[in-house]
Every structure is written in structure tokens, then in C-alpha cells.
Amino acid sequence: MPLTKAEIARLRSLQDKKHREDLGLFVVEGGKVVTELLSAHYPFAELYATDGWPSAVRTTGLAPQLITAEEMGRISHYPTPSNVVAVGRIARRELAPPALDRGLTLALDGIQDPGNVGTLLRIADWFALDRVVLSPDCADLFSSKVISASMGSFARVEVFTAELADALATCTAPVLGCDLRGEDVHALEPLRDAVIVIGNEGRGLTPAVAARVTRRITIPRFGGAESLNAAVAAAIVCDNLRRSG
Amino acid sequence: MPLTKAEIARLRSLQDKKHREDLGLFVVEGGKVVTELLSAHYPFAELYATDGWPSAVRTTGLAPQLITAEEMGRISHYPTPSNVVAVGRIARRELAPPALDRGLTLALDGIQDPGNVGTLLRIADWFALDRVVLSPDCADLFSSKVISASMGSFARVEVFTAELADALATCTAPVLGCDLRGEDVHALEPLRDAVIVIGNEGRGLTPAVAARVTRRITIPRFGGAESLNAAVAAAIVCDNLRRSG
Numbered sequence: 001m002p003l004t005k006a007e008i009a010r011l012r013s014l015q016d017k018k019h020r021e022d023l024g025l026f027v028v029e030g031g032k033v034v035t036e037l038l039s040a041h042y043p044f045a046e047l048y049a050t051d052g053w054p055s056a057v058r059t060t061g062l063a064p065q066l067i068t069a070e071e072m073g074r075i076s077h078y079p080t081p082s083n084v085v086a087v088g089r090i091a092r093r094e095l096a097p098p099a100l101d102r103g104l105t106l107a108l109d110g111i112q113d114p115g116n117v118g119t120l121l122r123i124a125d126w127f128a129l130d131r132v133v134l135s136p137d138c139a140d141l142f143s144s145k146v147i148s149a150s151m152g153s154f155a156r157v158e159v160f161t162a163e164l165a166d167a168l169a170t171c172t173a174p175v176l177g178c179d180l181r182g183e184d185v186h187a188l189e190p191l192r193d194a195v196i197v198i199g200n201e202g203r204g205l206t207p208a209v210a211a212r213v214t215r216r217i218t219i220p221r222f223g224g225a226e227s228l229n230a231a232v233a234a235a236i237v238c239d240n241l242r243r244s245g
Numbered sequence: 246m247p248l249t250k251a252e253i254a255r256l257r258s259l260q261d262k263k264h265r266e267d268l269g270l271f272v273v274e275g276g277k278v279v280t281e282l283l284s285a286h287y288p289f290a291e292l293y294a295t296d297g298w299p300s301a302v303r304t305t306g307l308a309p310q311l312i313t314a315e316e317m318g319r320i321s322h323y324p325t326p327s328n329v330v331a332v333g334r335i336a337r338r339e340l341a342p343p344a345l346d347r348g349l350t351l352a353l354d355g356i357q358d359p360g361n362v363g364t365l366l367r368i369a370d371w372f373a374l375d376r377v378v379l380s381p382d383c384a385d386l387f388s389s390k391v392i393s394a395s396m397g398s399f400a401r402v403e404v405f406t407a408e409l410a411d412a413l414a415t416c417t418a419p420v421l422g423c424d425l426r427g428e429d430v431h432a433l434e435p436l437r438d439a440v441i442v443i444g445n446e447g448r449g450l451t452p453a454v455a456a457r458v459t460r461r462i463t464i465p466r467f468g469g470a471e472s473l474n475a476a477v478a479a480a481i482v483c484d485n486l487r488r489s490g
Binding site for chain 2: 122125152222225235
């Protein structure tokens with residue numbers, strides 16, 4: 001059955017954060033990302049595919065609604081449409097305060113680049129952190145760029161949204177922040193419980209979050225670069241935490 | 246003196262790799278990147294600024310040619326023009342084969358994303374590697390995206406272009422490649438001389454380069470992600486190499 005004009009308009013509108021929030025839905029497009037998320041058993045609500053989508057993949061999870069290439073061209077967010085589009089329900093989890101006391105948490109303070117947020121989810125997944133917390137001004141978790149950059153980790157990592165300074169105020173676990181003058185990351189002892197806070201790409205941590213850092217950690221520098229990017233710094237801290245753990 | 250039409254057309258044309266190669270020139274735009282490179286004493290050939298560019302910065306290096314905001318709008322590569330544009334001379338260094346035998350080299354095999362190449366230059370700079378070698382199919386070193394993402398490291402890191410498989414054929418230093426089944430990166434002994442090869446974002450190392458790897462290195466994985474991104478993997482290997490060094 002062909003898609004109605006209203007269905008096409010609805011699917012197209014999901015590129016916009018405002019419409020996503022209004023409808024409580026998000027969209028991802030492309031065989032790679034959709035397959036990654038279906039393989040991770042992500043519970044999509046709707047799936048649209050053209051004949052070109054490999055049938056071997058179709059058998060996983062939800063049965064796709066077959067649409068024509070012309071319809072795909074109309075719902076696609078890209079100049080070159082792919083052959084599959086999936087729609088999921090937005091569910092943002094609020095953080096209950098004691099949650100940060102146990103396990104390893106990556107807390108992102110205003111990371112604005114969707115590619116960086118996705119890469120940080122992938123790092124949290126690789127190192128099996130217990131959760132990621134996004135401040136409300138991070139790139140939107142449900143944007144297609146964040147989800148694509150996470151390479152499937154979007155489906156595997158527990159993500160919460162919270163005002164970080166509030167969430168950290170009562171946290172009993174050590175709060176690690178990267179700093180040029182702190183403890184050597186190579187000397188970190190095993191930590192079963194910790195929060196790693198990572199600041200915005202340009203301005204670093206907000207003062208309210210920086211005030212909650214209980215241990216300042218330094219990645220030793222040998223050359224001339226002033227800083228490392230957010231995802232790289234997070235990964236090095238995680239590798240050292242897991243090494244000593 | 247106002248810019249001529251020909252000068253404006255020439256400056257605009259430098260967004261294109263083909264025109265950059267024809268003219269042997271590249272362009273960077275924006276106060277942040279231009280200031281970073283001037284601070285690192287990068288020898289620009291031309292500098293254009295509007296009155297809005299802070300005079301405190303102007304005194305560093307080359308004196309800028311003052312242009313109007315309208316002229317800046319015409320030479321700018323961005324929808325919102327900045328207040329400074331700098332032009333440099335393209336100089337690609339060919340690698341003489343014994344060069345890889347000594348010191349630490351980061352070799353990039355087909356890294357296509359300009360942001361990743363820039364981030365990798367920044368990592369090489371942070372860890373004071375001796376050089377970076379780009380395969381000919383990497384993102385263009387002289388594209389404004391690579392230079393911006395390098396955060397000034399473009400001016401500090403020695404970069405060469407070479408066919409990697411050929412360059413590695415006669416290399417006497419160990420050639421480290423990331424692999425899911427190799428030696429634990431945490432057990433790396435000190436290495437004064439080494440080449441770290443990093444593969445393309447999607448396909449990894451080309452077979453000819455993979456055949457030159459003499460030590461396969463594994464970053465221990467704890468969770469579900471299938472891989473780490475190229476820059477993150479490179480940074481973790483560098484941190485471990487420098488730790489043991």
C-alpha cells in the first residue's frame with residue numbers, strides 16, 4: 001500500500017528536533033546503521049525498505065513495510081536516498097541521584113558535536129561503562145548523526161539526561177575531570193566506582209560542574225598540542241581505568 | 246587598495262583541491278585557526294583581515310592586507326564570513342625510505358575524513374611523534390577542514406606523503422597495527438623506534454599495508470562495540486607507548 005502524503009510529511013519532518021519532540025519519534029536511515037541497531041535488538045517502531053534492501057537482513061526483528069524507490073526518495077533525509085529507514089520512539093531517562101554512586105559513568109558536559117557524542121557512546125560501550133549521562137545542552141541523542149556515529153552503541157549503552165552539577169552534588173563516587181595540572185592518569189589506582197566528566201569541545205567544563213570534580217587527572221603531554229579532543233581524552237582515561245581495574 | 250576581481254576569484258577558487266594544486270596554494274579562514282598557526286610561526290604567504298580582526302593579534306607574523314567586510318564576504322568560503330583569511334604555499338614532502346627506521350611514526354592508510362586526519366595530527370603533536378605519513382588517498386592535508394581540526398598541530402607536526410606499503414617494505418623499526426587478536430597494548434615494552442599504522446575508518450588497513458605489520462596490537466575490549474574509531478585507537482596506542490617509554 002503506498003504511503004499517504006501525510007505519512008511522507010511526517011517521516012520527512014523527523015529530521016527536525018522540534019518535530020521529533022512533538023511526535024516522540026526519531027528516524028535513522030541507511031543499511032549500515034539500521035542493520036547495526038537491529039542486530040543489537042533495538043526495538044524500532046516502524047521500518048520502511050525498498051526491494052533493494054537485502055532480504056537476509058530483513059528477517060531480523062521487525063518486518064519492513066515495502067515502499068518504492070520513489071517513496072524512499074520522498075521520505076529520505078539525504079540527497080542520495082538509501083534503501084531503508086527505521087523509526088523509533090524517543091525515551092529519555094531521567095537520572096535518579098544515587099545512580100552515579102555505583103559503577104563507571106561517563107558524564108558529558110555540553111558536548112555539542114553529534115559526531116563526538118556518538119564516538120563517546122562507542123567508547124563507553126567498548127569499555128563497558130555502566131552508563132553515560134548527557135547534560136541537557138549536549139547534541140540531541142536522537143539525532144541521526146549521533147546514532148550513526150555511535151556505530152550501534154546507541155542500542156547498547158544506558159544513556160540518561162541530567163543537570164550534571166545537581167546530579168554530582170550528592171555523588172559519593174570520585175568525580176574525575178581532565179586537567180593539565182592533576183594526577184598522572186598512568187598512576188590511577190583501580191576504581192570500581194567513578195564518574196568521568198568530559199567538558200565541551202571549546203570551553204571545557206562549566207564552572208558548576210568543575211566545582212564537583214574531586215580528582216583532577218592529567219594525560220601526560222610530550223609535544224606542542226594544547227589539548228586533546230574530548231573523545232580522545234575520554235578514551236585514554238577509560239583505557240587507564242580499565243587497565244588498573 | 247581594493248581587491249581586484251581576479252584576486253577575489255583566485256582566493257575563492259582555493260576551496261577546490263584542483264585549484265589549490267594548480268596554484269600551489271591553500272587557504273585557511275577564521276580568527277581561531279589563523280591565530281593558532283601564526284602563534285606556531287607558520288609562514289603564511291598572504292593575510293587578509295577586516296577592521297574587526299583584533300589588532301593585538303595582527304602584530305604577530307605577517308602584516309595583514311586590510312580589506313572591507315564586503316570584500317571578505319566575497320572571498321569567504323563560509324556562509325558567515327570571518328574576519329581573517331590566510332594563504333599558504335603547498336609543500337608536500339616525499340619520504341626518503343630510511344626515514345621510518347628511527348623515532349616514532351604515525352602512518353595513516355586511507356583516512357578519508359578530514360576531521361579524523363586533523364585529530365590524528367593533534368594526537369601526533371600531543372605525544373611528540375617524530376612524523377606523520379599519509380597515504381596518497383588520505384583526506385587532503387591542505388584542506389581547511391584538516392587544518393582546522395588539527396588545532397594548530399598542522400604547523401608543528403612533520404607530515405609526509407608516501408605509498409605506505411613501499412615505504413614500510415624496507416623499514417627496520419617494528420610496524421604496529423591494531424587488531425582484535427594481537428598483543429595486549431598494556432604489555433607493550435618501551436619502543437624508541439616504531440611505526441603505528443592506522444587503517445581507513447570503514448575497511449581498516451589495505452592488504453598490502455597489513456602485510457607489512459610486524460606486531461599486531463590489541464586494545465582490550467570490555468563491552469559490545471565492534472571497534473574504536475581511528476583517532477581513538479591511535480591515541481590509546483600512543484599513550485601506552487609513551488607510558489612504557
